[in-house]
Amino acid sequence: MTEKLSFEADAALIHRLGRELVARQETALIELIKNGFDADATEMSVVFTQGAVGPALEIRDNGSGMDRPDLINGFLRLASGLKVQSPFSSKFGRQRAGRKGIGRFATQRLGDHLVLTTRSEHATRGLRLTVDWTAFTRGRDLGDVEVLLDEVEDCSTGTTIRIQHLYDDWSDAQIKRCWRGVLGLQQPFPVRPVTAALKSAKVDPGFAVRFFRRNELLSDEMAVVNLQTEILDHLHAVIELRVDDAGKAAWSISRNRFGSTRDWQTIHHEHLESGNPPPYKSLKNAWMKAHYVILDPSLLPNLVYTRLRDELASQGGIRLYRNGFRVVPYGDPDNDWLRLDEMYTKRSFLAPLANRNFFGIIEVHDPDGELYEEHTSREGLIENAAFSELKNLASSVLVTAATRISEDRGRKTKAGGLNRRKKQASDAQEVLSKISDAIDAAKEATERVANESTNASALAAVAKVEEASKLLETKRIEVESAEQQMADEAAMLRFLATLGMTTAEFSHETGMTFEAFRLDFGRVFETVRSVAESDPVLMNQVERASGMLSRLDTLTSYLNALAAARSVRGIREVSLGKAVQEFERGIAAQAKAQNIELSAFTPPYDPLFTEPMHEAEIASILLNLYTNSVKAIKRSSQKRKISVMADRMQDADRVRLRFYDSGDGISPEIQERIFDAFFTTSFSPPAGSKDSDHATGTGLGLWIVSQIVGNVGGEVFVGQTMGDYSTCIEVQLPSEKADEA
Incomplete structure (x- = not known):
């Protein structure tokens, strides 16, 4: 006999799903906020209350609300397919942000009692759903546990979720993490008024979330975090731009903590010197509002500086909105659509103008799609005349405004002519x-x-x-000893300078004749290959000689570039990232010849500028670390590997270079001595060896590195290794001053 059975669910399934799907309380709250965004809310308030019945949480939004079918088929039905069937919101066409079916479990994760009050836009009455999560106990059928649904008279459009008897305490730090978790959903601030015509066209006015604490006994509500308190209040200036429907552009500085504001002035990026520039031919109806900050610890409170630096590293830049909708990827991390990071890297302007210095948006109004056209993938706009004019204009305004603000602060605005301060020596x-x-x-x-x-x-x-x-x-004895040491070091430096000049002269002379030298040997190699194809030994020697010639050419070119850098006596900010990349290109062939796997890693959009120093000093650091690593690798039987990593330290105003190798390592007892002059771990060659063999391993390489680093106020030490690397030398250099970053 065949029986027809069906699955049944235990009521405790709700608790299990709540804990497994929403493990952290912050995740649960973020999901509930995302549901408000999906419901086309423009404002949401999250209120943590403390009353006589204990802690509670209210989440209020002014979205589209829910009617009875929405509640029954959506909220009360597990694994409903509403979000799958409708991936975009009905009013503003937002792409839904909430995870499918997680909302109800998020409320259960946060507290044991839920009261959900909601009213849809066209309904005359609201609905109130009451759920006691403690009733969902093990042993009861899920369908036997009742929830209560009532009609309510006094209810505004939108949804209010009240969760009582919270399971967890909420610190301000946790609340702020939730706010940051939904920051990407929020349009930073309105740029232009949303007119009635735009409202009828269903233009998305944005989404704002505010967090409060309230003592119900005192009826006192205090803001914990919102966009204004967390970021905008601390930024130094506001830069605005507008382009009217005739193409006439103007810009202003509406807030400036370092000087006077600037009233609206007309502008055209191709007619910057004109007092009455012409209108744009294609660009119309555009607005920009950009908050500007100089990331200098002396200009911001310590905690605020750290928070802004971290937030703007991921959220900084200028986002683009078209007809109220965000256009990706403009303003995303690593997207430099206005070429701000590129200008910063070139150092044509000394004013801080990287993406991380701005937090703003540009809005364009083009409801008929006549000015801008999206790619078929809906990722970005096609490069046409209007979009090109918009980018050039916005970039010009931002650079102009940043330059004006730097002038107000008494700072240089253009590169060039920076000299190191010299202290007058005393006897x-x-x-x-x-x-x-x-x-x-x-x-x-x-x-x-x-x-x-x-x-x-x-x-x-x-x-x-x-x-x-x-x-x-x-002290007199100590001074005499120090003077003697300085005299010895001065003599050593004269020797090294002479050696460097000789090396530079040698590389210069060989470079002048190398072209003819390479061509002559190229013909010789071709001739030998044509007549000695059957002699594998000779062919192998020819290929080996050809490879050595190529490596010599590459190394000579790198030394010539280094010598040219040494000839520039002035000092300036040096890009550590660029130096590492040039080092990798110059040394790659030489490393490959010695079967060394060489890799280098630098940030894609951060040039890692140091404080003013000689460009050749960075190259000297890299070369000395490389030669030491090669000697250590040759003494080891491990796989030959060198990795060079450059990055910016997040908790200090420094850039960092880490040089890893798989050599024989550095024993702990000598780690403090390796930077002393003439200390070496190399073995001395036999007495009858060539002079060039004796010249290696003099113990000056790391001493030179420590002298260069110490002179600019940095540090060098034996760092932490990683993976199968045995040694790490870490160099920390002061980054360029924060007001020029």
Whole structure:
């Protein structure tokens, strides 16, 4: 006999799904906020209350609300397909952000009692759903647990979710993490008024979320976090742009903490010197509002600086909205559509104008699609005349405004002519001698007074003068020792300078003749290949010689570039990222010849500028670290690998270089000594070896690195290894001053 059965669900399934699908309380709250976004809400308030019945949470939105079928077929039906069937919201056409079917479990995850009040736009009455999650106990059928649905009279359009008897405490830090989790859904701020005509066209006015704490006994509601308090209140300036329906463009600085504001001024990026520039031919109806910040710890409170730096690293830049809808990928991380990061990298302007210095949006109004056209993939706009004019104009306005603000701060705005401050040297011995004479005179005077009187103060003064005399003598000996050390180092530096000049001259001379040298040997190799194809030994020697010639050519070119950099005596900000990339290109062939796997990693849009220094100093650091690594690798039987990584330290105003190798490592007992002059871990070659063999392993490489790094206020030390690398030398250099970043 065949029976027809069906699955049944235990009521405890609700609790299990709630915990497994929504593990963290922050995730649960974020999902409920996303549901408000999906319901076309423009405003949402999240209120944490403390009353007589315990902590509660209210989430209020002004969205489209729900009617009875929405509640029954959506909220009360597990695994409903409403979001799958309708991936876009009905009013503003938003792509739904909430995860499918998670909302009800999010409410269960947060507290044990739910009251959901909602009214759809065209309904005359609202609905109130009450759910006691504690009733969903093990052993009861899911369908046997009742929830209550009532009609309510006094109810505004939208949805209010009240969750009582919260399971968890909520700190301000957790609330702010939730706010950051939905920041991408929020249009930062309105740029232009939303007129009645635009409202009828269903233009999305944006979505804003605010978090509050309220004491129900005192009826006191206090803001915890919103866009204004978290970011906008701390930014230094507001830059605005408008283009009317005739193509006439104007810009202004409506807020400026460093000087006066700028009233609206007409502008055209191709007629910057004109007092009355012409209108744009294609660009119409565009607006921009950009908040601007200089990421300088001295200009911001410590906590605010850290928060803004982290937020703007991912959220900074200028987003683009078309007819109220966000156009991706403009304004996304690593998207430099206005070429702000590119200009910053070139250093044509010294004003801070990277994407991370701005937080803003551009809106364009083109309801008929006459000015802008999207790609078929709906990822970005086609490059036409209007879009090109928009990009050039916006970029010009941002650079102009940032330059004006730098002028208000008394900063240089264009690159060039930066010189290192030189301190006038003093003769330490002469100064110490004068101090010694003064102390001797004071000693004689106090001794005379003490001999003529038994006053305790006079005797104490004699003792203090005697102590000062001994301290001065100790310091004099230390100064003499330091001067001797400086003289030795000066002699060493003269030797190294001579060696460097000789190397530069050699690479220059070989470079001049290398072209003819390469062509002649190329013909020789071709001739040998044509007549000795049957001789594998000779062919192998020819290929080996050809490869060595190519490597010599590459290395000579790199040395020539290094010598050229050394010839520039001025100092300036140096891009660590660029130096690493050039090092990799120059050394790659030489490393490959020694079977070394060389890799380099730098950030894609951060050039990692250092404080002013000689460009050749960075190259010297890299070359010395490389030669040390090669020697260590040759002493090891491990796979030959070198990895060079450059990045920016997030908790300090420094850029960092990490040089990894798979050599024989550095033992802990010598890690503090490896940066001393003439200390080496290399073995001395036999007495009969060539002079060039003896010249290697002198113990100056890491000392040179430490001197360069120390002179600019940086640090170098043995860092933490990773993976199958045995050694890491970490170099930290001061980054360019924050007001030029």
